[in-house]
Structure formats: structure tokens, C-alpha cells
Amino acid sequence: MTNLHYGKCWLRVVHAPAKKAEGKHWEGNTHAAFFFDGRVQKPRLYETVEFSHGTLVFQAELGAFVEEPVCSTEPVLREPLGLSDSWWESLRADIATVASVATKREAVRQEWVDRCVPEFLGIDPPEITEWETAHGDLHPANLTRETPWLLDWEGFGLAPVGYDPAMLLAYSGLVPPMAERVRKEFPILDAPAGRTARIVVATELLQSVSRGDHPELEPSLRALALGSE
Template sequence: MRRAFTRSAETLGVTIAGPEFWGWHGRTLSSRTEHPGRGACWLRLLSAPQDKGAGKIWEGNRHAAAVFDGRVHKPLLHDITQSNSDGYAYRAELHEYVTERVCSPSPVLRAALAPPTSWWESLRADLDHVHAAPTDRVAVRQEWVDRTVPRFLDIPGPRITDWATAHGDLHTANLTTTTPYLLDWEGFGLAPVGYDVAMLLAYSLLTPAFAHRVRDNFPVLKTEPGRIAQIIVITELLQSASRGDHPELVPVLRLLATELS
């Protein structure tokens, strides 16, 4: 990954100018860089086995840039390069550098967070735009719901009747503290109405005050589509926890599932 990162930086004409940041399970490597014309940029390298270097996640940020750059608060995508080496495919994306800190170092919010009203207003406006955007990408499939909800919650998978385009991975590690900017768009696509804010809520359940603000600012969570979205997100995070990700969320997720069932 480091060799591929260095090669990608050379190809894109940037100089590495910051510490390295590793993504989920070492699948991505990122750093601040300097470009002679654009100044500070963010270089993100995505890796996959060579036969899997394609598809929804692989193309997500490029497709999101075409739909949302300049329309919502997200880092602009400047350039892309792709290479293969040692049986792996690498995709390097050069993004606008955002100076604001993220709200949380982890998707699971553990520390108190109290954004101002303007932060919530900006997030609502951006999500309204996202949810109204047309796309043929799919983030959640009914077949997965039918198969997986009974396995983890012992209830039938709910039927999704209301769909909207979603960011697909909305949590406080993908939101910045001031504007907020929405980061990491690789998973965007069609999902149940309320999916994004259900995800934000689920990852925030260990901090009740922030979770309360999520519920207050997004009334969709109190509707039937919002209830369905929460059940689906809970199932996703329980499945993820079964593989070792954020097991500390399991008790509060199951408590919320009981309240919604």
C-alpha cells in the first residue's frame, strides 16, 4: 500500500505532506499532500484484489462527484489514477483538502458533541438535496433485508416502500465540526427513506444527548418509513458487530430494536 501510495502521488504530481491515515481494515491509505497548482489536497488510495477492483464502492466517489460536487458540502474530487501491482488493484483519488476536524475519530460517537443550530440546518439542507438526487446506484437491497433481518432480530424483514438516494455511511467520523462537510461517499445509492439519519442515530446511541438531537432534527425517524430504516440499520450494525466491528454497540442496538418492533 505504501509503495502504491508513493507511486500514485508521483503520477498525480503531488508531494506527501502529512501523516498517514489508514481506513477500515487497512483497505484505504490517505494523507495530506501538496499540489503545485491546487495547494493542499487529500490523497486517498483504495485497494482491492485485482479481480475485485470494480463495482459500486470502487466507483462511488467518482459517481458522487459527478452528482454532488458544488451542490452540497463535500470535498471536490480533483483527479483519479488507477494501477495494478502484485495481484492488487489500486485507485488513487485526489480530493480537496478540508481543514475542519471530523466530529469523531470513530464511527461510534463516544464523547459529548453539541453542534450549533446552524450545523444541523446545513446538514438537513444537504441531506434534502442528496435524497432528491436521481441515481441508479443501490445501497440497500430488499433481498438482503429479507434474508438478514430475521437472522439478527428474529422478526420478518420489513418491506421497503419508500426509497431515496442516501449518502450511505453517515456518522460523525464522516462529518466535520463546523460546516459540516460530508465525507466518504463511496457507498452512496438508493436506500430506505430515513436511512442516513437512522445510521447517524445508531452510531450515536452511546451519547444520549446527541442521539436526542438527531431525533429532534429529523422527524422522519418517528414515521413508519423511519422505523423501517432504523430496523435495517440496526441489522447492518449487528451483522458488522458479529464480524468484530464495534461490539460495544450491540446492547443499545438491541434495546432500540425492541422499542421499534
């Protein structure tokens, strides 16, 4: 849409029952704007408005419009991208900036790890000893091809060190050249902390696979977690 003051904009509207119109995802974009607008390649959030209708609460967010195409129209990457060195430099810098921000928001919880890693991987759950702030949903559909812009910030929060690169790696498993480039650009993935992040991300996506999402990823996810990739 076009706004007379801001020009081209994205309008995002969500709704929830009044008792559930709160929490991490409801407040995520507003909090992300406070921490990251102007600091990383993130579309600015201009305005947020909430209003009620009956038993529902609606939230409307007006944000900057990004012209660039995304790396993929779905989270799973299915073809090589040929991204520039400057693209990777920008992404590394932005992930480092995000990681340096202190927050009490949680993207991953140790309790979830303790419960789900044995269920979906059949191994003992790792204890997360190194934490940092993460975008929380860093897959190819949330990255543009040129800048790159990082999109969809509502889930950001504390996660294991290396979580964002591990997420990008997991969703790139069907395209070996991209997976290899992710590992090259983010050596943390092969450090002990990065292995923990890979286990956590693989568990999350295997849980999604169990619900019918992207079953084709299962072999590469198990290899990612168990170290046989």
C-alpha cells in the first residue's frame, strides 16, 4: 500500500482473542524496531495500532516496503543463489550486531530442548551454556537477494550461540553449494557451541516434519544434528 507520509509500505494485520493478544510474537516487531531499526538491514516499522472488535484484538503494523526479491519463496532453499561476497559480509555483520543486544526475550528454552531432543533425535539433550540474541527465523524466505534485508522479526530472542547460522544451514540442506558456503562463512557451526545450535535447530525442524512440513528435509536434518553431514 502507499501512505501519504511514508510512501510505499507493508501493512501487516494480525488478530487474536483478547486474552491472547500479548506475548513474544504479538510484541516482537515493536521490540525489534526499538532495538534494531537503523542498526541492521531491517525494514523500519513506522506505526503500530491496536483495536478491538467483539472478542478479538487486531494489531496493524505499517512498515517500510522492500523492493528486492527474497532468496526463496518458501523457507526451504531449492536452487543455488550465487550470492556476492558483500552479501555475506553484510549478513555476518548484522547477525553479530543482533547477537550483541541484551534482551530477556526467549527464542529457545532449555526446558523445550530437554524434552524434545530425546524425542526427535534419540540422543541426550545438550545443556546450552552459551546464549546470544538471535533473529530467530533466519531462512531464505526471510532474506533478500541483494542487500540482504532481514525480514520477519517477531520471533527474535535469546538462543544458543550460532542459532541463526544453524537455521540458515538447516534450510539450505537440499542445495550443497549453499550449505557449504554457510559453513564457510560461519565457522562457529563446527565449534562445540555451534554443534549445540545445530542440534537445537534440527530438533525444531524435525518437530515440524512430524507435523507434515517439508518431510524431504529429514535426512539432512538428522545428518546436521548427528555430525554425519
